[in-house]
Amino acid sequence: MASLSRIVADIATEMAAAPDRGTPAGYIPPLRDVDPARFGIAVVEADGTVHAAGDADMPFSIQSISKVFTLTLALGTVGDQLWERVGREPSGTAFNSIVQLETERGIPRNPFINAGAIVVADVLLGNHEPRAMIGELLRFVRELADDDRITVDHLVAQAEMATGHRSMALAHFMTAFGTMHHAVDRVLGLYVHQCALAMSCRQLAMAGRFLMARGVNPATGRSVVSPQRARRINALMMMCGHYDGSGEFAYRVGLPGKSGVGGGILAIAPGRAAIAVWSPGLNAVGNSQLGTLALERLVQRTGWSIFDPVP
CATH class of the missing domain: 3.40.710.10 (DD-peptidase/beta-lactamase superfamily)
Incomplete structure (x- = not known):
């Protein structure tokens, strides 16, 4: 070889x-x-x-790859309690699909589809302000990579906030089922900034x-x-x-x-x-x-x- x-x-x-x-x-x-x-x-x-x-x-822009790191942090925060609000099964549907949420009463199929990652962001907020949690995520990834040059691309985050109507719909839909515990705009503030990590x-x-x-x-x-x-x-x-x-x-x-x-x-x-x-x-x-x-x-x-x- x-x-x-x-x-x-x-x-x-x-x-x-x-x-x-x-x-x-x-x-x-x-x-x-x-x-x-x-x-x-x-x-x-x-x-x-x-x-x-x-x-x-x-x-x-690493986008949904960030979900690996937020999942890791969320499991460290709440452990297996996370699985009361997010499933662990393949979805078989598009990453931004809303269809399964209707039939499965607001519980996302897994933490890597958009709906699941939004719930993970909700878990991470806890008692934190979104800005503080974004900073914590950035410190975590920098430590893992041993590289302090990693940043958030704020232009990407702003573009996602401006165009993220489907993510807003997913979050509001899950709020109606009681899956979400924080205000949608706060959760999405964290979510779009995690996706905008530039590495x-x-x-x-x-x-x-x-x-x-x-x-x-x-x-x-x-x-x-x-x-x-x-x-x-x-x-x-x-x-x-x-x-x-x-x-x-x-x-x-x-x-x-x-x-x-x-x-x-x-x-x-x-x-x-x-x-x-x-x-x-x-x-x-x-x-x-x-x-x-x-x-x-x-x-x-x-x-x-x-x-x-x-x-």
């Missing part, structure tokens, strides 16, 4: 030449205008070695290391979550991380992953590596077209899969 650095570099070269790049998210103007030629990849091994290529150091592939892969390392932040040696909770977050990423494309992603890639409409994907090879890819063009179900292809080629060439034991 070629070296991992060679594999990563080759994939970046192949993605640069790929003709079908998908279409950037059109409903959020700052995302719509990102150059579809961009592609980045970063792989952080268990020992901390980083292999990066392409636009791996260019920040992008590069390198920073995102570094931040995801704890899920590769049994819940421990390798930079500090401190536990972020228990090994059991890290396994369960990975399980949710595997089942629900790509919305109604999760089964296809599991079939093609075979790793837990979480996508965002900014074109990023965070994938975890437990015990081996944390991986981040980014290309802004999306496929028909809202996942990065080239990011998915790049991860498929990476696992083909490395043999990484949660269905194979770590050597």
Whole structure:
């Protein structure tokens, strides 16, 4: 097998030449205008070695990938009580669908669809002001990535507040069922700012290391979550991380992953590596077209899969 650095570099070269790049998210103007030629990849091994290529150091809006970090914080805050308000099953519907909320009485199917992530944001607010909780989330992600340069893209947040009518509808609908405990505008203030986190592939892969390392932040040696909770977050990423494309992603890639409409994907090879890819063009179900292809080629060439034991 070629070296991992060679594999990563080759994939970046192949993605640069790929003709079908998908279409950037059109409903959020700052995302719509990102150059579809961009592609980045970063792989952080268990020992901390980083292999990066392409636009791996260019920040992008991580969008729904942020739901991994807010879920982690919420579980640390309320533990398994969270599951009284959010389910753990794949949705089989679009990330912003309202249909299941009607039939399932306001309980979102999982924490990675928009409705579920809005409930997680509601849980995180607790007695905090939205601004304070946004600051806490930013500190958490910076610590995980060991990088204080991570910021919130306020232009993206403002655009999402201006165009987020469906998110408002989801939140009001769940409020009618008693699922929400805080005012909708406060919850959405936190939610849109978490989605507007701007990170590069390198920073995102570094931040995801704890899920590769049994819940421990390798930079500090401190536990972020228990090994059991890290396994369960990975399980949710595997089942629900790509919305109604999760089964296809599991079939093609075979790793837990979480996508965002900014074109990023965070994938975890437990015990081996944390991986981040980014290309802004999306496929028909809202996942990065080239990011998915790049991860498929990476696992083909490395043999990484949660269905194979770590050597």
